[in-house]
Amino acid sequence: MPRSTARSWSTARTLSDLGNLTAQWLEGDLATLAGGAYRGGPDEETGPLVPVLAALNRAGHVTFQSQPGSDGPAFDGRRWTQRAAVMCLTDTAGLQLLTRTARAHGLLLAVHRTVRRGPVRDILATTWDGEAITSFxxxxxxxxxRLTYRGCHREAVRAAVDAHQVTLVDQVWGRDTVLWPALTEALTLTR
Incomplete structure (x- = not known):
């Protein structure tokens, strides 16, 4: 990891700081995520999602995992389907906002804490030729x-460990027109 990037991550003290740095990485202003992960920026499929993901991060919801909805051939010609999905680390106010958003738009919702598992375990989000590939x-x-945020200040790591783990997944396979506009709307209403 470049020294300047490592220095940036080491200055983070809060969940909001982690979110701002993640937004910078998404937009190409930081070389890697914390701990040196994902050198070179997000995956190509994430490109169209960068504006909403960066906004989520700047609003204090640290995105941990995301994917667009899609339905089409994989590299080998077999059918690849994905549900639009995002997983965030957030505080209590963020949990409330994301829960309201999920309910208002008919999105699937999973919520956990590191100390307590929520009622929803995993939500299947990707299939390849009908076989389960990825869950959120x-x-x-x-x-x-702790491994993900190694190199960050211990206060930031503690904030990430103590955060609510909130996942939103579109119920409809291949659809990419509900989750992202719903999140954009929710963030606009909270400004």
């Missing part, structure tokens, strides 16, 4: 959060 919404253990 599982509880992230403390050890994984």
């Amino acid at each position: 919404g599982g509880k992230i253990p403390k050890s994984y959060i």
